Amino acid sequence: MARIRSVDGQVPQSLRGSWQLTLTPPGACAGPGDLHGISDWVPAAVPGTAASALRAAGRWSETAPTPIHDRDVWYQTRIAGPGRIRLRFEGLATLAEIWLDGSLILTARSMFEPHAVAVELGAESELMLCFRSLRAELDRPAKRGRWRPRMITPGSLRHMRTSALGFMPGWAPEIDLVGPYRPITVEAVSPRIVSADLRAGLDGAAGRLTARLTIDGHADSVTLRCDGRAVPLIARGPGQFAGDLLLPGIAPWWPHTHGAPTLHAVSAEIDGARVDLGRVGFRSLSRTRPFEEGLSLAVNGVPIFCRGAVWMPPDLVGLGQDGMRSLLMLAREAGMNMLRVPGTTLYPDTAFYDLCDELGILVWQDLMLANFDYPHDDLDFSTALTREVTAFLDRTQTAPSLCVLCGGSEVWQQAAMLGAPRAVWADAFCETALPALAAAQRPDLVVVPNSPSGGALPFAPRGGCTHYFGVGAYRRPLDDARRAEVGFASECLAFANPPDPGTPGPSSPAQPDWAAGIPRDRGADWDFATIRDHYVGLLYGVDPAALRIRDPERYLDLGRAAVAEVMEATFAEWRRPRAPTAGGLVLMLRDLGPGAGWGVIDWTQRPKSAWYALKRAFRPVQILLSDEGLDGLHIHILNETAEPRDLTVALTLADRGGRVAAQAERPVALGPRATLTLTSADLLGRFFDATDSYRFGPRVHDVAQARLSDRTGLVIAESFHFPGLRPITQDAIGLRADPETTPTGPALRISTQSLALGVQIRAPGARPDDDGFHLAPGTSRLITFPGHTGIPRGVVRALNSTDNAEFGHDG
Numbered sequence: 119m120a121r122i123r124s125v126d127g128q129v130p131q132s133l134r135g136s137w138q139l140t141l142t143p144p145g146a147c148a149g150p151g152d153l154h155g156i157s158d159w160v161p162a163a164v165p166g167t168a169a170s171a172l173r174a175a176g177r178w179s180e181t182a183p184t185p186i187h188d189r190d191v192w193y194q195t196r197i198a199g200p201g202r203i204r205l206r207f208e209g210l211a212t213l214a215e216i217w218l219d220g221s222l223i224l225t226a227r228s229m230f231e232p233h234a235v236a237v238e239l240g241a242e243s244e245l246m247l248c249f250r251s252l253r254a255e256l257d258r259p260a261k262r263g264r265w266r267p268r269m270i271t272p273g274s275l276r277h278m279r280t281s282a283l284g285f286m287p288g289w290a291p292e293i294d295l296v297g298p299y300r301p302i303t304v305e306a307v308s309p310r311i312v313s314a315d316l317r318a319g320l321d322g323a324a325g326r327l328t329a330r331l332t333i334d335g336h337a338d339s340v341t342l343r344c345d346g347r348a349v350p351l352i353a354r355g356p357g358q359f360a361g362d363l364l365l366p367g368i369a370p371w372w373p374h375t376h377g378a379p380t381l382h383a384v385s386a387e388i389d390g391a392r393v394d395l396g397r398v399g400f401r402s403l404s405r406t407r408p409f410e411e412g413l414s415l416a417v418n419g420v421p422i423f424c425r426g427a428v429w430m431p432p433d434l435v436g437l438g439q440d441g442m443r444s445l446l447m448l449a450r451e452a453g454m455n456m457l458r459v460p461g462t463t464l465y466p467d468t469a470f471y472d473l474c475d476e477l478g479i480l481v482w483q484d485l486m487l488a489n490f491d492y493p494h495d496d497l498d499f500s501t502a503l504t505r506e507v508t509a510f511l512d513r514t515q516t517a518p519s520l521c522v523l524c525g526g527s528e529v530w531q532q533a534a535m536l537g538a539p540r541a542v543w544a545d546a547f548c549e550t551a552l553p554a555l556a557a558a559q560r561p562d563l564v565v566v567p568n569s570p571s572g573g574a575l576p577f578a579p580r581g582g583c584t585h586y587f588g589v590g591a592y593r594r595p596l597d598d599a600r601r602a603e604v605g606f607a608s609e610c611l612a613f614a615n616p617p618d619p620g621t622p623g624p625s626s627p628a629q630p631d632w633a634a635g636i637p638r639d640r641g642a643d644w645d646f647a648t649i650r651d652h653y654v655g656l657l658y659g660v661d662p663a664a665l666r667i668r669d670p671e672r673y674l675d676l677g678r679a680a681v682a683e684v685m686e687a688t689f690a691e692w693r694r695p696r697a698p699t700a701g702g703l704v705l706m707l708r709d710l711g712p713g714a715g716w717g718v719i720d721w722t723q724r725p726k727s728a729w730y731a732l733k734r735a736f737r738p739v740q741i742l743l744s745d746e747g748l749d750g751l752h753i754h755i756l757n758e759t760a761e762p763r764d765l766t767v768a769l770t771l772a773d774r775g776g777r778v779a780a781q782a783e784r785p786v787a788l789g790p791r792a793t794l795t796l797t798s799a800d801l802l803g804r805f806f807d808a809t810d811s812y813r814f815g816p817r818v819h820d821v822a823q824a825r826l827s828d829r830t831g832l833v834i835a836e837s838f839h840f841p842g843l844r845p846i847t848q849d850a851i852g853l854r855a856d857p858e859t860t861p862t863g864p865a866l867r868i869s870t871q872s873l874a875l876g877v878q879i880r881a882p883g884a885r886p887d888d889d890g891f892h893l894a895p896g897t898s899r900l901i902t903f904p905g906h907t908g909i910p911r912g913v914v915r916a917l918n919s920t921d922n923a924e925f926g927h928d929g
Contacts, residue, residue: 121468121513122312123394130206130303133245135195137162139171139297142190144251150217150244153192162193163436167211167297168249170436180435180711185253186294193247193298199239201306207233209300211437212280213250219243228279229295230465230486230506232513249296252280263491264542265533268640270462276490279502282462283434288638290462290710291434299437300467316384316516318398319562320418325368325400330360331386341387344398351386370418371399371518373455374478375738376758376791381475384516399475399518403562406700409572412605413583414700415521415564417480420791423693423758424480424701425736426454427718428609430708431463439469444723445708446473452718452729453736456480458569458608458703461488461527465510474519481519482608482703483510484569485552487526491533494547503547504555511559523556523563524608530568530576531585543576569608580698585609589688593652596684597745599691604699611688612637612705613653613681614646615728616674617720620882623712626670635713647714653680659843676846679876679917682731682890683844689735690742690837694754695793704732727890734835734891739763741826743839750798751808751839753824757788765834766827769801771808771819774845774873774918776895779819780806798822810841820845821873823894838892844875846918853877855914855923858900864909866925869898874916881912881926 123129139162140153147153162171168191172178178186207216209229216224216235224235256274266273269289270282284293315330329342331351340351340359345368351359369380381397406414406421415422426449432441449457457474459466461484474481485507493499514520525548533543548567556565566572572582579586579602586607588594604610614636619625624632638645651662654676666673685704692699708723709715718728738758746752757763768783782801788794798808810817822839852871857864866886868877874893879886884903893899893916903910911926 121396121516122314123396125312125393126391130305133164133195133197133205133302133304135197137164137193137195139168139194140192141168141186142192144188144190144254147190147192147248149222150194150220150246153246159194162297164193164195164298165209165301166436166438167295167299169293169296170438171297173435180291180293183291183293186296187253187256188251190251191249191296193249195245197239197243197245197304198241199243200241202236202238203304203306204234204236205245206303206305207298207300208302209298209437210247211249211295211297211299212252212278213255214298215248215250217244217246217248228502228506229281230279230510231502232300232509247298252278252294252296261493263493265491265536265538267489267532270489271640273490276492277496277499279486279506281464281486282488283431283464286462286640288640293434295437312386312388312393314386314393314395316395316398317561318400318516318518320368320370320400320402323367323370325365325370327363327365327384327398328361329363329386330354330358331388333357333359333388337388339387339389342384343387344384345382365400368400371401371475372478373417373422373480374450375453375455375736376417376420376422377478377760379476379478379518381518396472396516397475398516401518401562403521403564405564409566410581412580412698412700413564413566413572413608414606415480417521421700422455422480423699424456424606425689425703425732426456426458426479427704427707427732429457429459429463429466430706430710430717431466432708434710437464439467441723442467442470443473445719446470446477446479448719448723448725448729449707450477450479452725452733453738454479454732455736456482456521456701456703457707458482458484458522460484460569460609461486461524461529468513471514471517471519475517479519480521481517482522482524482569483514483520484524485526487529489528489532492529492545492547494545500547504551507552507555508559511555515559520560521564522566523552523560524566525552525568527569528585530571534576566608572605579604579607581605583608586702587612589684591646591649593649595656596687596691599688600697604692604702606700607692607702609705610702611685612646612716613650613684613728614714615650615681615716615718615726616677616714617709617726618678618724619880621712621720621722621724623721627666627673628670632713635709635711635715637716646716647677650677650681653684657683657844658846660846675876675878675917678727678878679890682727682876685728685731686735689732690744693735693740693742693756694744694752695756695795704728725885725889730889730891733888737835739765739826739834741767741824741835741837743822743824743837745809745839746797747809747811750806751822751824753796753798753801753837755786755788755794755796755826757790757792760790762790763788764829766831767796767801768825768827769798769822770825770894771806771822772873772895773818774820774895776872780808808839808841817841821892821894823892823897825894836892836894838894844917845873846875848918848920850921851916851919853914853916853919853921853923855925857909857925860900863902863907866901866903866909867898868893868901868914868923870916871896874919876917878915878917879912880915881910884910884912
């Protein structure tokens with residue numbers, strides 16, 4: 119059902135009062151009466167977790183987290199009455215008992231299921247929450263699965279409906295998540311409470327809003343309103359009202375890369391009382407080909423190349439929402455139009471989907487199932503899972519951002535990689551029950567049985583969706599991104615991405631805690647820094663192990679540049695007009711802690727080199743270069759927007775010092791949602807060995823630059839191709855950084871006489887709008903610093919430069 123935001127302006131109220139928390143040995147206190155005499159209580163914030171409360175009290179640290187699952191955790195507060203109210207618990211982690219005035223009113227065994235209970239209050243009532251020891255429950259004898267994953271431990275976790283966060287050594291910090299981590303609200307029990315079933319659809323240019331309202335009590339008049347238009351709802355039975363509101367010419371909702379994510383307020387009037395039903399977006403969603411040929415989505419009939427990252431909670435300790443908006447804004451700024459919530463985490467708060475609706479970011483939502491052989495044949499488990507999915511679809515029913523509902527992460531892959539046949543790993547719940555649940559509440563969603571799935575083996579790269587780590591963990595050459603013919607990479611390109619200098623936490627391989635921040639697969643004899651080092655050697659022809667010892671700072675500089683190069687090259691391959699790939703989601707958006715984690719944003723929400731690379735790779739109006747061997751370079755021009763574009767494309771091939779071997783430019787008119795591919799021969803009008811494939815003589819160029827400009831001459835996209843190793847020998851290249859006043863404010867013009875590789879801008883306290891980019895010989899770039907009123911103090915460097923160009927002033 120759609121979420122009721124307010125009735126006559128009255129919103130559900132958070133439970134007032136001060137909370138306290140205490141820990142007891144598991145089972146030591148059967149009920150609140152056994153807590154008499156315990157004085158060791160600490161203040162607690164609700165919503166929140168025991169870890170966040172203990173941290174605030176100085177009794178727990180995320181840098182050295184102590185276990186909490188081995189204790190019972192008690193919360194207490196007092197509620198003023200009297201009267202009859204309804205208590206709503208949006209999230210309880212995990213084995214919870216709710217006591218009111220010494221009486222047990224609710225028992226819960228799922229972290230993911232909301233609960234509501236009507237109660238009668240006295241003049242003042244005592245509310246107590248007990249979270250029983252999860253460790254004690256996990257240690258009980260339980261039926262073993264047919265396979266046991268290595269990433270998540272212990273195996274008994276498969277019986278529990280709780281997050282895998284905290285149970286993945288080497289992958290995420292071992293933080294125990296316990297407590298009322300989502301809001302507890304109180305509302306009056308009233309005969310005017312409404313439930314609403316809302317369906318928003320788009321057929322061409324016409325929207326349709328279908329509503330079914332259930333009212334406790336009698337109503338003479340019920341009206342549905344949206345976009346300044348209204349329709350009376352017809353009584354279909356006692357307390358049941360339904361109808362359709364047709365909206366010709368309604369502004370549709372788009373992913374932000376393809377249009378405006380327009381939302382429309384919806385309300386109902388019931389005998390003059392106004393019920394706020396939130397906002398809806400009108401969009402259609404479809405597949406453009408059979409799932410077995412690779413997942414491919416179209417929004418409003420337009421195929422969408424989905425790009426983005428895997429989402430992690432912004433607050434891994436308290437599970438709060440602080441930092442969520444800023445993270446989503448960074449994702450949007452980087453051109454990401456999809457985020458995937460993996461089955462190893464938890465369902466985000468409703469505010470997450472509201473923000474994704476607002477920002478135009480599609481959401482791929484896994485069920486909270488990952489790796490294990492789950493006991494779907496157990497009635498209690500399957501019933502709880504069905505309630506969980508139903509509750510999730512209820513509260514996200516009006517979210518246009520939600521587009522993919524997936525049966526979980528690497529469940530099918532885990533069993534298949536251990537050699538199990540399809541009859542073992544393809545569970546009926548994900549194949550049949552999940553699509554039926556979605557059809558009943560969100561028929562507009564695309565349902566995917568598992569991530570990955572779709573091929574003869576779940577992890578086959580071509581069919582359905584895949585977790586592609588050919589380029590990456592399996593250390594394949596860059597052209598494997600083409601050879602694999604990836605259909606849709608719902609997870610890809612994981613590296614140990616070094617944070618920028620100055621980020622709190624370990625900053626050098628020489629530090630003893632550096633290795634602790636590097637992700638690794640449990641039991642593997644390598645980690646993801648090893649993977650990054652492989653591509654440093656491949657791209658730059660250096661020995662990273664020796665460089666790490668001799669010059670750790672340059673080692674990290676080359677590591678940052680390598681992951682950026684690999685990400686840009688991979689997405690350039692996948693976004694080619696003839697590529698079969700319809701999407702790629704990087705593992706992952708942000709780090710879970712200090713150090714060189716998988717995140718393209720570090721744990722302090724500072725972008726890393728990979729974030730800047732993705733920002734360049736994800737531009738809606740884009741130019742790409744691909745190496746086609748004997749057919750030369752292909753120049754691909756993309757326009758994902760709804761507007762035609764008059765552009766100029768230029769190609770320059772030069773040596774590192776700036777001597778031009780060949781160049782040409784041409785005006786092009788690109789229609790809406792259109793692409794164009796030119797060969798280097800097309801553009802140059804003659805033969806030139808742009809890819810160094812024929813080798814009739816010595817190569818005369820070190821770099822090819824393709825440049826795309828708009829009608830004003832502004833360069834809006836660039837792409838680079840190197841026919842050999844990147845020339846990183848350090849020399850004086852004439853690198854400069856000069857302040858410049860522009861119509862939009864102060865900027866920094868960075869220029870170079872010779873080729874500048876991996877230009878780095880270091881400005882403590884300020885963030886440039888681009889970093890780690892290349893500059894072709896004799897060219898320049900204007901750089902701004904978002905949120906900064908002037909030019910900060912800093913320095914510009916390049917991988918192949920001995921120059922350091924200082925700039926700016928304090929303030």
